Amino acid sequence: MVNGSGVSRGDRSRNARLSRLRELVSAGRAIVGVDLADSKQMVVVTDHDSRVVARRTFRCRAWDLGAALDWAAAQAARQGFVGVTVACEPTGHRWRVLGQLAAERGMPFVCVQPLVSSWARRGEDLTFDKTDDKDAVIIARLTAQLRCYVPEPVEETWGRLRHLGARREQLVSELVGQVQQMRDLLECVWPAVLASAAQPFKSRTWAAALTVVLDRDGGDFARTRRLGRARFEAQVRKEVVRWGAQKPCLRIARKVFDALADPAGVLAHRRGALERVALVLEDWHLTAGRCAQTETRMVAVLDELELTELVTSIPGLSPVGAAAILAETGDLHRFTSARAVVKHAGLAPREKASGGFVGRTKLTGQGRPGLRLAAWRAAWGVLQHSPVHAARYQHLTGRAENRLTPTQAQAAVAAALLRQLHAVVTTGRRWDPDIAAHGVARPALAPAA
Incomplete structure (x- = not known):
């Protein structure tokens, strides 16, 4: 979109961003480039032509860098600068410490992406040299060129x-790994038990029955078979309560009992493998409990922010799913547009055109992988419960021209979900299906006379 001057919306956004950065990196301020490490900090003071005014190595931890900032400010004042702007790479946790120390002294603070500094390092002298001295100067030079950004100000609740x-x-990664490990082991030594439920690792009855079997015989199924079906079901009834269910599904419990007679599996490894399954199964149970507690805390924080009712107005978006997305984005008010959130997730399409050539459009894949994953997971629930998003998915996969694959269409729905979540949070208005489907709210029909 362009206006009469030919300046596009992207140009205006970029100009506004550069203006905000120029206020922090003003010509009257020297630039303090800091290359952070554990106990050795390289600090350089440069002008806007990246000429080094002063350089010094501080043998201290990040929390002791206040003296380094005071020294840098004194060196800049001697050269006639009215102040300094502090810059570093946002690696580890030390940059947060440096940002707090700079804020306490009223010094503007910006960050330079490590990838940008890596490219600049190679273009500096066409070598792969990497030293603390060079890195600090490169950080200062990139800051002077405004190839930096203002880090997100973290409020306590959002933090x-x-x-x-x-x-x-x-915890979710641990849960997935534990499930995969149990599945692999059971497929090797006792594959019949996996067929006793359609989705065994989502069935509390199946987990309780497997726990009863593994706690009794450790691979010798004859002992459990001697119990008989009725006594086995009675023990499963007791165990299923520990897994959070009121009563078991007897159909699944009986299939697990019948699987005890199945001879399939590598018998030489059965005893040792089932012992590992028992240990991992207990770890899985504990991890699931910790994950549920964490999700409860996340929803409580969402309530504290007074966002639960707003974000869950989107059909299919659960409080946990919304909290997972917002945990990756932070306060959505810091984004200038909904498209900026999509770019932050790496779900924006990447253009590839030159002259008359137009290449295939793909996702950038850049940005924050955790946000992309959270949006992708939330899109599954939205597709099941939101007619608007389901219709969009059918349109993208069903049209004759430029038909998208299911994966591409799911990514498009995930991007649309992020845009709508940004609109809901920043405007404070509940999700409107008309606006989501048509871009505007349709006027209500007048009552018939």
Whole structure:
């Protein structure tokens, strides 16, 4: 979209961003480039032509860098600068410490992406040299060129949601790994038990029955078979309560009992493999409990932010799914547009055109992988419960021209979900199916006379 001057919306957004950066990296301020490490910090003070004014190595931890910033400010004042702008790469946790120290002294603070500095390092002298001295100068030079960004200001509640989201993602990864490990072991030594339920790892009855079997005989199924079906079901009834269910599905419990007589499997490994399954099964149970507790905390934070009712107005988007997305994005008000959120997730299409050539459009794949994964997971529930998104998916996969694959269409729905979530949060209005489907709210029909 362009106006009469030929300036596009993207141009205006970029110009506004550069103006905000220029206020922080003003010509009257020197630039302090800091290459952070564990106990050795390289600090350089440069002008806007990346000429080094002062350089010094500080043998200290990140929390002791306040003295380095005071030294840099004094060096800049001697050269006639009115202040300094602090810049570093956002690696590890030390950059947050440096940002807080700079804020306490009223110094603007910006970050340079490590990937950008890596490319600049190669273009500096066409070598792959990497030293703390060079890196600090490169950080300062990129800052002077405004190839930097302002890090997200973290509010306490949003910061807590971020940490809980990281905790949940770690637990979900552990859950998936534990399920895959149990599946592989059971397919090797006792494949019949996996066929006793349509989705065994989603069945609490199946998990309880497997626990009873593994706790009794450790691979010798004859002992459990001697119990008989009735006594086995009675023990499953007791065990299923520990797994969070009120009563078992007897059909699944009976199929697990019948699988005890199936001879299929590598018998030489059965005892050892089932012992591993028993250990992993208990770990899986504990991890699932920790994950549920973390999700409860995330929903409580969403309630504290007063966003639960807004975000769950989107059909199919659960409070946990919305909290997982917001844990990756942070406060959506910091994004200038909904498209910026989609770019942040790496779900924006990448154009490839030159002259008369137009290449195949693909997703950028850049941005925040955790946000992309959270949006992808949430899209599955939205497709099941939202007629608007289901219709969009059918349109994208069913049209004759430029038909998308199911995976591409799901990615498009995930991107649409992020845009709508941004609109809901920033405007404070509930999700409107008319706006989501048509871009505008349709006027209500007048009552018949």
